[in-house]
Amino acid sequence: MSLQLVDSHCHINFDAFADDFPAMLDNARESDINWMLCVSVDWETYPQVLKLAQTYPHIFASVGVHPNHTEGHEPDFDELLAQAQREEVVAVGETGLDYFRSSGDLSWQHERFIRHIEVAKAVGKPLIIHTREAADDTMRLLREHGADQCGGVLHCFAEDWRIAEQALEIGFYISFSGIVTFKSAPLIQEVARKAPLDRILVETDSPYLAPVPKRGKRNEPAYTRYTAQFVADQRQIPLEALAEATTDNFFRLFSTAVR
Numbered sequence: 001m002s003l004q005l006v007d008s009h010c011h012i013n014f015d016a017f018a019d020d021f022p023a024m025l026d027n028a029r030e031s032d033i034n035w036m037l038c039v040s041v042d043w044e045t046y047p048q049v050l051k052l053a054q055t056y057p058h059i060f061a062s063v064g065v066h067p068n069h070t071e072g073h074e075p076d077f078d079e080l081l082a083q084a085q086r087e088e089v090v091a092v093g094e095t096g097l098d099y100f101r102s103s104g105d106l107s108w109q110h111e112r113f114i115r116h117i118e119v120a121k122a123v124g125k126p127l128i129i130h131t132r133e134a135a136d137d138t139m140r141l142l143r144e145h146g147a148d149q150c151g152g153v154l155h156c157f158a159e160d161w162r163i164a165e166q167a168l169e170i171g172f173y174i175s176f177s178g179i180v181t182f183k184s185a186p187l188i189q190e191v192a193r194k195a196p197l198d199r200i201l202v203e204t205d206s207p208y209l210a211p212v213p214k215r216g217k218r219n220e221p222a223y224t225r226y227t228a229q230f231v232a233d234q235r236q237i238p239l240e241a242l243a244e245a246t247t248d249n250f251f252r253l254f255s256t257a258v259r
């Protein structure tokens, strides 16, 4: 049986792929990355993300505005909802809280996050969560606003087991990026070993955060395989088993994505 992996979070609409987009897709296919979810970060470039999903049956789209995005249009509930209802759009995000790159009065960031949660619940599609130096507030807002009703994923997981447990508790999934392969990440590796096999995903977050042995290079969906192999090794299971589980998990969570 051939291997089938999903890159559950990438930004292949970014300029980093402008020069070699077809080759990047070929590399992914050769590494058995059969599907990818291209994640929206702002209103201005969301149309590119949507276009990719309309052009390629194995690329899915999300709609959302990243918590650090401060310039450009702030879509209201109805604008987000209209896009989230599209069949190409399988998730709402990326959204969440980031106290590392934003500071001062962050009530706007909280309001934006809550608006995304409300849209995800209204449309019945899962949330893609970005959180940085804000895990407790992120989990609190998810609980207070009933995000267990729509579910979602903590993408590029960089927290510890305590936060992983809270995410699992509300039915969320945990997605591992190249960060899990770094020597400096023993706490994330612990989560990679302990999290239930039916609740984990793998991703690249490309073009950022390439896994070992590509660390420091431009990341691309093909490298999902290195992260998948690393997590499989941590769990002492074959790559095939990790691939089958994470792919099943992806299509269970993003239930409107057509396999």
Ligand SMILES: [Zn+2]
Residues within 6 Å of the ligand: 009, 010, 011, 039, 094, 205
């Ligand atoms: Zn991202």
